[in-house]
Amino acid sequence: EDGYRLWLRYDKVENAQQLAAYKQSVTQVLFSGNSPTISAARKELFQGLSGLLQLQPTETKTVSQNGALLIGTIATTPILSELNLKSSLEKIGTEGFFIKSVKINQKNATIITANTDTGVLYGVFHFLKLIQTGQSLSNLSIENSPKLTHRILNHWDNLDRTVERGYAGFSLWEWHKLPDYLDPRYTDYARANASVGINGTVLTNVNANALILTPAFLEKVKALAGIFRPYGIKVYLTTRFSAPVEIGGLKTADPLDAEVQMWWKKKAEEIYTYIPDFGGFLVKANSEGQPGPQNYGRNHADGANMLADAVASKGGIVMWRAFVYDDKVPDDRAKQAYNEFTPLNGKFRKNVFVQVKNGAIDFQPREPFHPLFGAMPQTPLMMEFQLTQEYLGFATHLAYLAPLFKECLDSDTYAKGKGATVAKVIDGSLHKYSMSGMAGVANIGNDRNWTGHPFGQANWYSYGRLAWNPALSAEEIAEEWIQMTFTNDSKALNSIKEIIMGSREAVVNYMTPLGLAHLMGYSHHYGPGPWVSNKKRDDWTATYYHKADSAGIGFNRTSTGSKALSQYFPPVKAQLENLQTCPEKYLLWFHHLPWTHRMKSEKTLWEDLVGHYYLGVEQVRNMQKTWDSLKGSIDEYRFAQVKSLLSIQEKEAVLWRNSCVLYFQQFSKMPIPAGYEKPAHPLTYYEKLEYKFVPGN
Ligand code: BDP
Structure with a gap:
């Protein structure tokens, strides 16, 4: 497993009971239509079923046993016109689909239908997903259409x-x-x-x-x-x-x-x-x-x-x-x-x-x-x-x-x-x-x-x-x-979910917490560069965005600053303009505040900011621990690959944290609160690191 198959892996359903139930729901297939899109849908269905259920169901023209699967548009599938689907089909538009458990010739059948061939193709993918994600194929009544064109x-x-x-x-x-x-x-x-x-x-x-x-x-x-x-x-x-x-x-x-x-x-x-x-x-x-x-x-x-x-x-x-x-x-x-x-x-x-x-x-x-x-x-x-x-x-x-x-x-x-x-x-x-x-x-x-x-x-x-x-x-x-x-195993699923759901917030914490932005290295945008200034364009520097100085940090976009807030509708503007109601996650995006500003945590802005940087690193370390616990439940190749990438991420999160905390400390002149591990090097060390080999440099 090298990841090539993406989320379309179609490996055999592992749960024997489930597998047996699925097989009963797909005993024969009636596929109608012969456009290139229908051919693609047919091919996908058979590829999916042969992998997931290890099944090559027979294609027939009539429903003769329980577990028939009928696929096609109304126009190409005459049996469907007997089922009174008109009003449902009107609702799903040109790209939506409809998957439903029905009785045809007194037999249990499932229909996948749509107004267009593309809708049918989407329906087939959805049907396969039901199996991939371990859902029941009985009593289906799914109407699904895109909200955006x-x-x-x-x-x-x-x-x-x-x-x-x-x-x-x-x-x-x-x-x-x-x-x-x-x-x-x-x-x-x-x-x-x-x-x-x-x-x-x-x-x-x-x-x-x-x-x-x-x-x-x-x-x-x-x-x-x-x-x-x-x-x-x-x-x-x-x-x-x-x-x-x-x-x-x-x-x-x-x-x-x-x-x-x-x-x-x-x-x-x-x-x-x-x-x-x-x-x-x-x-x-x-x-x-x-x-x-x-x-x-x-x-x-x-x-x-x-x-x-x-x-x-x-x-x-x-x-x-x-x-x-x-x-x-x-x-x-x-x-x-x-x-x-x-x-x-x-x-x-x-x-x-x-x-x-x-x-x-x-x-x-x-x-x-x-x-x-x-x-x-x-x-x-x-x-x-x-x-x-x-x-x-x-x-x-x-x-x-x-x-x-x-x-x-x-x-x-x-x-x-x-x-x-x-x-x-x-x-x-x-x-x-x-x-x-x-x-x-x-x-x-x-x-x-x-x-x-x-x-x-x-x-x-x-x-x-x-x-x-x-x-x-x-x-x-x-x-x-x-x-x-990755897996249908519920324990592993939950662990991966924990990693994935917290991952973006971790990055925010170790890169740009509290509404900071654009602290990345010049032009390549990879490692930390809060010190980037004096470049070809001012708006391509980090100092343009964070505006840290001895008085504080943040970009004042309120009515006393750039007035960017006035571009929002009044209730939004009012909420963000007011320090009591501006969510702290956007604080420094809109406000320039003193280092001693009291945060909701009762900490000073400085301490809170430092806290976010340290938390970001902690979060990555926790992701690593959780990933390690998955050894054996994930295929080896991807397990090892993600493990190595997480260890790079941990190293780089530390670099981000140390660079930013030390850089901002020059202005806050306040100590890194007790109990936190101290940066291994002085600021000058981090400033000199070059990201020569990263793409875009
Ligand atoms: C920026 C990228 C630049 C893109 C530009 C864009 O740094 O490479 O060309 O956006 O969206 O984020 O046009």
Whole structure:
């Protein structure tokens, strides 16, 4: 077991009783339809059953015994039309499915049905999951459909196969061998995505290369799209805004220039000749040096609408990113996206999403939700989460991100009074958006186990599950993932759950507790660098964010500071502005406070901060102990791999703790409270450590 099979391992059900019961529920299979999607579903079902139940059930045309499994859409399965499923099917839409125990010809049968073939495929994955997670197959009545229309992975993959912020090897896309060689891995990638309902993938980096839009590459993209299509996955590309100049020979890329508009129209038409169901474009513009409409004095809506018009007639969309900040703008970086985008509310075409990162800075271990959520009622906002752990220890540290995703999704924006959660903004229900979406910056590469750290798979998995249904809990997702990926043994399951559920908070504690942010080393964002200052851009330094000085620490975003808080709706603003009500987990994000400030723990801010750093290390040590107790209940390879990674994580958590505590101590001038182990070296030692060999340096 090397992790390649992800959560689709399909190993034999170990519990003999359960196995026998399952076998009784699957004695014959009636599969109808013959599209490529149905073939994929059939193949998956048989692969799953032959592994899980060691069974090759016979395919029949009629129900002749108990335990029949009927699979297909209503249109292709005449028997189903007798079952009065119309109203249920209306409810589940184009991608939902329906699994139900029924009687047909007086025999017990199970049906898996949907309005579309893709729905059937999702239903098959769900059915297999019931077995993988040890659930009963009797008396089933499952109606399930996605809450969001667009559930998309964003690959930050370059054409030379390096991956921006990728820590799991090189890009999966072997451009040099495409379109002739189709790595079977592409199909496994599609299966994994479909199994959690991901229905789109952006193949290329947001820091885009215009070459992807040239015929030689479109040929290759077409080949990938052909593999993903049966799995319900559309392909999208990133565009470089200056492409008309770079590959089109035009003098300008001004979005209001008729020639430029025509160029994009033609380009889009050309793309659709290769990929008739091409999903559309993802654009990073006027951000971190990327070209955009502002280069021509135009705004984001001008840029997005031009591209949107080019793909509209074919059903394509544009995902225009709101990740903009500029050190030339002499204001708090956290405010810029809101300032640039809220005036454009309602000014985008119908097929444009504005894609917003979960927080206003950048994928930190903890950030308050982005104030744009709730602030653009007439423009569908799409959530952007980062699965690759750029700021959470790469693929070396174990950090389960579903609690981070949930923290954001469950936050109340108060955009329409109480209960206007971020989840309701992005699922479209709050503002009646016509489309809804979530993007996850992929953590996948060509490492054998896909994500580098075996637990990184849980971030891919949980992202997909939450994009399908943001109401799921991080814990229930963790449980099913562990069961499918590691074990159904309840003791081991609970131990792994304990590790996984506490892991993100541990990282917050040893990296950026109490609302601190961006203390990571310069450019690579790996090890600690609270001392990073005096760089090319002020907003790329750590001192910009923590503002530690002899008077205290933290970024004042209240009305006496940058006023970023005024971008939130009044109840949120009031809560966060007030020191009595601001949750301490966000304290230093919004307030600059003296080292002697009294915390809820009755400790001074200094002592409390130090306490969090030490707790973070303790938490990692506890994770290690719990993992060690699993020896024998986990296959050896992955047991040893996680064990080693945890020991690196422990070492690095200590480095983080010592670096930050000693660095901040220069300003607090207060002692590390008695009872804590003392840092092994002076601050200068930690400051000199270089992370020369980490990716991105
Ligand atoms: C930052 C990354 C950078 C990305 C950028 C983005 O450091 O590599 O290009 O986000 O999201 O987190 O565009």
